[in-house]
Amino acid sequence: MSVAQHLKIKLSEYDRRIRTFIPNYEEMLDAAASVLHLLAERQPTIVDLGIGTGGLSARCLRVKPQARVCGCDSDNAILAMAKRRLAKVSQREHEFVFGDFLDAALPKCDAVVASLALHHITTRARKQELYARCFAALRPGGVLVNADCCPAQHAKLAQQHQLNWQTHLEQYYTAKQTQGFFAAWAAEDTYFPLLHELEMMRAAGFKVEVPWRRAPMAVVVGIKTR
Ligand SMILES: C[S@@+](CC[C@H](N)C(=O)[O-])C[C@H]1O[C@@H](n2cnc3c(N)ncnc32)[C@H](O)[C@@H]1O
Numbered sequence: 001m002s003v004a005q006h007l008k009i010k011l012s013e014y015d016r017r018i019r020t021f022i023p024n025y026e027e028m029l030d031a032a033a034s035v036l037h038l039l040a041e042r043q044p045t046i047v048d049l050g051i052g053t054g055g056l057s058a059r060c061l062r063v064k065p066q067a068r069v070c071g072c073d074s075d076n077a078i079l080a081m082a083k084r085r086l087a088k089v090s091q092r093e094h095e096f097v098f099g100d101f102l103d104a105a106l107p108k109c110d111a112v113v114a115s116l117a118l119h120h121i122t123t124r125a126r127k128q129e130l131y132a133r134c135f136a137a138l139r140p141g142g143v144l145v146n147a148d149c150c151p152a153q154h155a156k157l158a159q160q161h162q163l164n165w166q167t168h169l170e171q172y173y174t175a176k177q178t179q180g181f182f183a184a185w186a187a188e189d190t191y192f193p194l195l196h197e198l199e200m201m202r203a204a205g206f207k208v209e210v211p212w213r214r215a216p217m218a219v220v221v222g223i224k225t226r
Pocket residue numbers: 002003018049050051052053054055056072073074075078099100101102114115116117120
């Protein structure tokens with residue numbers, strides 16, 4: 001399913017509408033990109049899984065202007081938007097791979113980043129497998145950065161955080177429209193609790209950190225220690 005179908009929007013509206021769907025979207029992406037300050041490499045290779053329109057990669061290029069991005073996405077139309085966006089902010093040649101990040105070969109790299117994309121993985125086994133592939137692709141000192149919805153494990157806390165998210169949407173949409181969005185996303189997206197995310201990254205070999213959290217969203221980082 002294309003991004004436009006999934007979010008029920010026109011693709012050209014993506015950058016405006018995603019802010020209405022995701023609370024603190026820009027702050028979360030800035031926090032995810034700033035993790036790249038951990039890299040000693042001046043010209044790192046950054047793999048962006050589910051690059052979308054390139055919002056996260058563009059921010060990564062602000063932190064590491066000499067970086068080379070390899071963006072993967074299963075929606076060709078949005079991939080073309082990412083290509084145009086990165087061409088405006090960077091002189092370097094970047095790579096754009098049309099395909100499923102669950103199958104695509106991951107190049108040797110210094111960072112694997114993803115925002116609001118890995119919730120398209122429906123089982124813990126597949127996500128665990130991807131994290132193991134990321135670990136293998138990363139050079140020592142490299143980082144895996146995932147910005148996404150990671151609910152609390154405790155049902156009451158998770159409910160309270162869901163209410164925060166609902167309140168955000170209701171600034172832009174009616175209560176009925178908001179419920180419609182949540183119902184559609186629930187049918188397609190899988191949000192693993194933050195604690196499960198940490199377990200999966202640790203099991204893949206990473207040392208983990210959570211540099212940013214505004215529940216239910218979080219930036220979760222796996223560091224491949226040297
Ligand atoms: C909600 S968008 C997020 C885009 C961007 N990272 C951002 O933060 O704005 C999710 C993106 O992941 C892509 N995607 C979802 N599942 C994918 C998969 N299995 N392989 C590659 N891309 C995928 C979608 O096509 C879409 O562009």
